[in-house]
Amino acid sequence: MKLPTVFSALLCLVVLAGCQTAPKSEGPPVKEDQGVVFHVSFPADAHTDPLSGRVLLFFSESDQGEPRKQINWFDPSPVYAVDVEDLAAGETITFSKENLDDPDDLAFPERWSRLAPGTYRVQALINHDETRRDFNAGPGNLYTEPLDVEITKGMDATFELVANQVVEIEEPEETDWVKFVKVRSDLLSDFHGRDVFMRAGVLLPSGYEDDAEREYPAYYVVPGFGGRHLNSSKREKRADEAWEAWTEGTNPYRGFEIVLDPDMPLGHSVFADSANNGPVGEALTTELIPAIEEQFRVIAEPSARFVGGHSSGGWSSLWLQMTYPDFFGGCWSTAPDPVDFRAFQTMNLYEDSNGHWTFSGQARAVGRNRYEPFLVFPKFNHFEYVLGWGGQLDSFDGVFSPRGEDGMPMRVMDKLTGTINPDVVEYWKRYDIRLQMEQNWSTLGPRLQNKLHIIGGGWDTFYLNPALEMLKTFLDAQDHGGYVEILPGNHGSFMTKEVRQRIYQELADQFDRRDEE
Numbered sequence: 001m002k003l004p005t006v007f008s009a010l011l012c013l014v015v016l017a018g019c020q021t022a023p024k025s026e027g028p029p030v031k032e033d034q035g036v037v038f039h040v041s042f043p044a045d046a047h048t049d050p051l052s053g054r055v056l057l058f059f060s061e062s063d064q065g066e067p068r069k070q071i072n073w074f075d076p077s078p079v080y081a082v083d084v085e086d087l088a089a090g091e092t093i094t095f096s097k098e099n100l101d102d103p104d105d106l107a108f109p110e111r112w113s114r115l116a117p118g119t120y121r122v123q124a125l126i127n128h129d130e131t132r133r134d135f136n137a138g139p140g141n142l143y144t145e146p147l148d149v150e151i152t153k154g155m156d157a158t159f160e161l162v163a164n165q166v167v168e169i170e171e172p173e174e175t176d177w178v179k180f181v182k183v184r185s186d187l188l189s190d191f192h193g194r195d196v197f198m199r200a201g202v203l204l205p206s207g208y209e210d211d212a213e214r215e216y217p218a219y220y221v222v223p224g225f226g227g228r229h230l231n232s233s234k235r236e237k238r239a240d241e242a243w244e245a246w247t248e249g250t251n252p253y254r255g256f257e258i259v260l261d262p263d264m265p266l267g268h269s270v271f272a273d274s275a276n277n278g279p280v281g282e283a284l285t286t287e288l289i290p291a292i293e294e295q296f297r298v299i300a301e302p303s304a305r306f307v308g309g310h311s312s313g314g315w316s317s318l319w320l321q322m323t324y325p326d327f328f329g330g331c332w333s334t335a336p337d338p339v340d341f342r343a344f345q346t347m348n349l350y351e352d353s354n355g356h357w358t359f360s361g362q363a364r365a366v367g368r369n370r371y372e373p374f375l376v377f378p379k380f381n382h383f384e385y386v387l388g389w390g391g392q393l394d395s396f397d398g399v400f401s402p403r404g405e406d407g408m409p410m411r412v413m414d415k416l417t418g419t420i421n422p423d424v425v426e427y428w429k430r431y432d433i434r435l436q437m438e439q440n441w442s443t444l445g446p447r448l449q450n451k452l453h454i455i456g457g458g459w460d461t462f463y464l465n466p467a468l469e470m471l472k473t474f475l476d477a478q479d480h481g482g483y484v485e486i487l488p489g490n491h492g493s494f495m496t497k498e499v500r501q502r503i504y505q506e507l508a509d510q511f512d513r514r515d516e517e
Contacts, residue, residue, distance in 0.1 A: 356418025
């Protein structure tokens with residue numbers, strides 16, 4: 001998970017939509033007694049073959065930008081969806097009270113007939129891509145130009161939207177400091193029955209071009225939800241004090257910083273092998289990292305391989321260190337997603353029967369400021385239910401759940417009612433980090449010596465600190481040489497300049513100690 005400003009920025013930077021300019025869709029012809037209706041279609045010159053997938057209709061109260069790019073977890077705007085199969089060019093999909101007024105229809109936050117009167121900017125997108133989590137980054141997805149509409153009470157009007165724009169993805173540009181790696185994974189390609197590529201952004205160490213013989217350690221960084229390998233370019237673009245220290249060689253850590261791409265169609269992969277995403281961790285450690293070590297002057301030894309990350313990336317790094325204790329030489333995990341499912345944010349998965357509501361009927365919170373909740377599970381799950389697979393909560397099912405008879409992950413909780421499935425919870429136990437450590441500590445403990453460095457905020461925005469406290473209680477009773485710390489702050493504010501500098505210093509110290517082992 002990420003803070004809303006970071007998450008929104010990531011979503012807005014993902015897509016480069018560069019197709020021909022097209023006129024705005026026109027409307028509205030008036031028809032009697034039908035309410036507001038939107039028709040969505042696509043022309044043959046945008047896509048020749050029939051399409052199957054989900055057609056999304058976004059409403060935004062902003063008069064600027066594209067509604068499809070203005071997804072906000074904490075203040076989501078209305079969105080509606082219709083699933084299609086073999087939709088032909090020129091064929092119309094209808095959004096109206098006729099097909100979007102039942103409780104289980106794909107309508108957020110309310111059924112179609114309860115859309116509040118007002119001025120909206122409306123845009124449709126046809127998501128038929130099966131390779132990306134973010135529909136805005138799905139190559140070949142179609143979308144319309146935004147249309148500004150005024151909706152009044154009791155209005156009868158029909159609006160036509162034509163999806164004649166195509167999402168196109170360009171490969172990122174390299175610089176003197178940032179290089180990109182793209183490797184076809186045989187393991188994942190075989191699992192999914194299509195070509196699957198693993199990606200990474202490689203930030204070179206200071207002095208790399210000056211000495212062609214010197215080799216360096218590597219710090220593999222897993223971004224949080226919504227982040228990708230493209231994050232490696234952000235530091236250079238900021239050109240701040242931290243970037244100056246990196247380029248001038250005054251950063252205490254002198255090595256590669258390699259940002260991994262966790263993006264999968266079902267969400268964030270967290271680099272854990274799963275029944276739905278496939279052998280992602282195995283592919284990372286046996287395919288992508290060896291390819292990087294071959295292409296760059298990386299020391300191909302466990303004592304020179306480090307892993308870290310924040311939020312979902314924090315969970316990933318801890319999981320990778322625990323699962324491959326002899327492959328990585330240390331992890332720096334910050335604000336990890338739930339590491340103990342007895343505190344899966346605001347629920348105990350092993351005891352609670354409903355993830356949306358407490359026994360007293362209160363909605364379970366999923367996001368808060370320091371003192372008060374501002375986002376609840378029923379709303380967040382409903383929002384994801386309409387958008388389709390690939391959201392933050394969906395990611396957990398994608399990784400932790402068994403595959404259902406329909407070929408999709410089984411839900412740990414119903415997206416509309418919140419009912420928890422105890423059989424799925426039982427399967428999830430294999431991904432409960434505290435539980436796995438506790439059950440396997442006799443063999444894991446010696447192999448994790450001096451490798452665990454975990455930090456979180458005392459009032460985490462997404463209620464992640466209670467689970468971290470539970471892991472801390474267990475690890476504090478063990479002799480492992482690392483630490484679990486809870487610092488003042490929320491999901492991101494505890495990550496001060498001093499904490500970041502400290503992590504780099506600890507990376508350097510960990511690498512220096514390799515000669516002592």
